[in-house]
Amino acid sequence: MAKKSIVLSVIIPCYNEEKNIRECVKRVPHFSYSYEIIVVNDGSKDNTAKVARSIKRKELKIVSYDKNRGKGYAFKQGIKKAVGNFVICCDADMATMPEEIPLVIEPLIRDEVDFVNTSRLLLPMEKGAMKSLHVPGNYMFAILVSLIIRKKLTDTLSGFKAFRRTKLLGKLKEDSWPDFEMLFQARKQNLRITEVPIHYKARRAGASKMKTFSHGFKMLGMLIEGFKLTYFG
Numbered sequence: 001m002a003k004k005s006i007v008l009s010v011i012i013p014c015y016n017e018e019k020n021i022r023e024c025v026k027r028v029p030h031f032s033y034s035y036e037i038i039v040v041n042d043g044s045k046d047n048t049a050k051v052a053r054s055i056k057r058k059e060l061k062i063v064s065y066d067k068n069r070g071k072g073y074a075f076k077q078g079i080k081k082a083v084g085n086f087v088i089c090c091d092a093d094m095a096t097m098p099e100e101i102p103l104v105i106e107p108l109i110r111d112e113v114d115f116v117n118t119s120r121l122l123l124p125m126e127k128g129a130m131k132s133l134h135v136p137g138n139y140m141f142a143i144l145v146s147l148i149i150r151k152k153l154t155d156t157l158s159g160f161k162a163f164r165r166t167k168l169l170g171k172l173k174e175d176s177w178p179d180f181e182m183l184f185q186a187r188k189q190n191l192r193i194t195e196v197p198i199h200y201k202a203r204r205a206g207a208s209k210m211k212t213f214s215h216g217f218k219m220l221g222m223l224i225e226g227f228k229l230t231y232f233g
Helices: 021-027 049-055 071-081 096-110 136-147 179-186 211-230
Strands: 007-014 034-042 062-065 086-090 116-120 161-164 193-197
Touching: 007 021, 007 071, 007 096, 021 034, 021 049, 021 096, 034 049, 034 071, 049 062, 062 071, 071 086, 086 096, 096 116, 096 161, 096 179, 096 193, 116 179, 136 179, 136 211, 161 179, 179 193
Parallel strands: 007 034, 007 086, 034 062, 116 193
Antiparallel strands: 086 161, 116 161
């Protein structure tokens, strides 16, 4: 694909990430084609919004609102403001490395696929990056999602996902964790899906938003809804 036809939107949803957001934005690579960085402050109670607004980078846009609505809601707000033909969701905690954005979006740029899922479980991960209980849980969810969408994946909860913006624009409804819904919608829209291995690091600062059991049960419910969406929606 010609570089002049590429526009990339890097969307960074964040909640209480005042200690991470500056470094995260600075670590987004500079690209040889058009791109934008959209930080979505999801009702943070700390100084995330203030820190984000102080970052000096011409490609940066800020979306901010007062009430915490969830990562999925924040990502949808970012997509609404995006102008890119490709979008990628980048976690503010840098557990998935901003430097690997080019690796993730390369299959899209080569026009080989429409949707890129990433896997944290194919390469050695940094010690402490993932709780021991989460490893088998992620494998289990990957098997179940793979069965539903009829595409073998090894990790369905990595926050690093990229796709052609218009393909899923207006299709996403989930306000909390959007990872499953993105894959279900990609399958429903008959998108070409691939998986790219990435490195997974320990969170740089602050606390994880993932609650093992409450979110785990919620995700089981999402699988049921995803099955309905994929085959009966």
